[in-house]
Amino acid sequence: MTTTSHEQSFPRPRRSLVPAWALHWGIWLLVVALIVGPFVPLLYASLRDRPLYEAGGVLTVQPYRQLFGDSAFWDAWGNTLMFASLTTLMAVLGGALIAILVTRTDLVGRKTLGRLTLLPILLPSLGMVLGWLVIWGPGGYLTAMFSDRLHLPTLAIDTIPGMAVVEATRLLPIAFLTCQAALSRADSSLEDAARSAGARPVRVLSSITIPMLRPALLNAATLIFTLSIAALGIPLLLGTSNNIVFVSSYLYNTWTNASTPDPGSVSAGAVMMLLVATALLVLRNRLLGAEARFVSVGGKSGRQALLRLRKWRWPLAGLLSFYLVFTTLVPVLGLALMSFVVVLTPLVPPWELLTSAHWNVLLDDETFRRSIENSAIIAVVGAVGTTAFVALATLVAHRSGFRFRRTLPFLMLYPRATPGIIIGIGFFWAYLLTGAFGDYMRGSIWGIMLAFCVRNLPLAYIVMYPTLARIGEELDRAGRAAGAGWWRTSRSIVLPLLKPAIFASFILMFVEIINDYDPAVFLVKPGTEVMGATMLAQFIQGAVGPVSALAMVQVAITVVVLSIGAKLFKIGVTGGDHGA
């Protein structure tokens, strides 16, 4: 051991120019402004006797009285609840079943099948509904083939149960992910203990594994119920022909179609939806607490003995593949086909009806072209911005001494519970009330971008938080002890370690923003169109071909970006991260 110059002294580290508390306050205030901001004017608008843009006006409960007096509104609630319950039931049961099959049995190709099961949640939801419509809708390609030619019964997707099936196939991955996470987190020695006690594998599954899934199932059910209440594309695309109206489409129709626009009652309806969604979120938080108590910590996962399916290995794999083909591949192929033919009908072979007209519209038509450009810009800028902002806010929430840090997780998860259409209405009013800033935002694509970013930021938080939680707090404490302030520690130590989650969040944000549509329906103006909103508007005007082509553009971008992301950064959508 050498004697050293330990007596040597070094300058003390200087305090940074911007103190940490100022950064924390700034980030917190911005989160509050972005997330609470849009809902205050919404509440205000619902309590006025005339629209906010008209001068004068007094506070009143008239909008609520008017809304509650409309029997169509209550019918819409009835339809919505029926739809959401059916969706939840099917998605949760299906998701849990597939999760058990691919994590706990020796199903053929279980890894690949598990990964493919996730796809529907990432594909553009509006496009997928359209795909279902052209294939399985009344007069759809396969419907016509099966019922007219073969006289077989088909699923009527323009009824409430039918719509629930379509929505359930989209939301099933959430239940799947939550259950898969719970299953792989569970201590396998609990199951081993049951085996040692003499239980046969099937008995272990029914007595140990499935009961342990209960909290995960409840959690997934609440989230799926919340999300399906907010569905807008499904009632607009599938419900219109049978005149089935949901709360979201009721509000949409009241806003856009009524001869006398009546935003007061729309805002009142939105407030009511918001209350329901908030109640469900609070309920979910409680359930999550219950789930945490259920987690058996310290188990070594990945060594579970798999349930042997024996002769069922192949048939069950076939069944699952069949499901995936018919709910994911067929609608996408239907879209692709639709975008290349004049009409899609089983009466004439498609190759005799080939046309490039729909795709030409994308290039020639000002609105379509601009939508693609705008969406691309919004997705890139929005994904970068949201990811950076959420990374900082997550650090403040979990790695700072900031006084109100505990409010941040709830705030950042809140938009997840909020129907997109309501975020749109909220931002619409917020821009109206904020003078020059609002005018600028309303007139440019950035107004829509901000609404999309706020709507999707919970997913960025959900991706980043588990990774941050795995970075030991002692690592940043060591940085602080070494003399680095909060920001320096975050920049040099925590953020570099968070890099994989930051990349994953960027990819996810890009995909979500490019496919999002419902917050934009009340915000678009000529010049600020985005793909999803254009698809909806053009579909209602009957331009199914070009809309299919546009949906194919979304699907293609999504698939390409996700595969690049998966290749480059080894992103596995794992754990219950996405579902939480």
Add this chain to the structure above:
Amino acid sequence: MPEIHVENLVKEFGDQRALDDVSFEVREGELFTLLGPSGCGKSTTLMSIAGFQHPESGRIAVGDETFVDAARRIAVPAEQRNLGIVFQSYAVWPHMTVFENLAFPLKVRKLKRAAIRTRVREVLELVEMLQYEQRYPHQLSGGQQQRVALARALVYSPTILLLDEPFSNLDAKLRERARAWVKELQRTLGLTTIFVTHDQDEALSMSDRVAVMSAGEIQQIGTPEEIYRHPANRFVAEFVGRVNLIEGLVSANEGGGVLVDVTGSPLHLSVRDGAGASGSITIAVRPEAVTVLRLDDNSSNGTNTWEADVETVAFLGDHYEYEVNAGSVALTVQSSRRVEGDRIKVHIPPDACALVE
């Protein structure tokens, strides 16, 4: 090298009192240990000194610099305290090489590149890790990571050093070597050090002084010998080392000690401790302080020599462990002697008895 003053620290988590009026002083150049079971408040105390926990009341000062004074609303941020800390997990930054880990605190202090280079290599040499400077932490063993963590805590010449259970992740053999090495390094540098551990062997072998903590309070402060031989209370006696507790009533005071009637037994115990005590008391006797004799051995003069039934004898390599009953008094005895027979004599030297209650 300054001394550390900790005065009247109180820290609450919810309605749980983690620290209840904790006070102590650490002398210049001393290795001072906070010893106690998990949840006793030792880590909370250390983290309060480091600036990662904020006590509700109390005062912490190092030298003439006040870190915390709750009454005057002073709380120096952790990064301004200039102290070195080694965490239980080592917290070596995984995305930086060994060199970069050590360079970071110096970069924060705006040293020139050349000066950083010289200083980092000097300290790496001190911990005998110079040849690993370009390695990443995952390429190092646990013991090596620990050296890097220590080097990183020393590289900027901190005023004091804090060690939070730094040996608990090492295997038993390595742990002993690391203890000796850290102790020697600390002595060479003369660095005032606070060391937190739940391992009594570690505390006894390394410390200049030890504070035993339980339930947020300091139970006793003293040198390792004092703590072991004269535990201040039952908790300390039981936590540090193994102990036989004998309860009784003081029957007489005799020259610097007391005579005790053992509760529930006709036996008497002469104790050279607790002069002036009266009423019911508890006496602590270490198992290795008791001697075992054959029944016909009359070498002891009879004071504190009891006949006992042998329940079990276990061979533990360097000693035997006897479980015996002297009447209703159960005793554990450690001895290198093997005494045959179901009934033996045990002798408790009066100066091996410590009054703990």
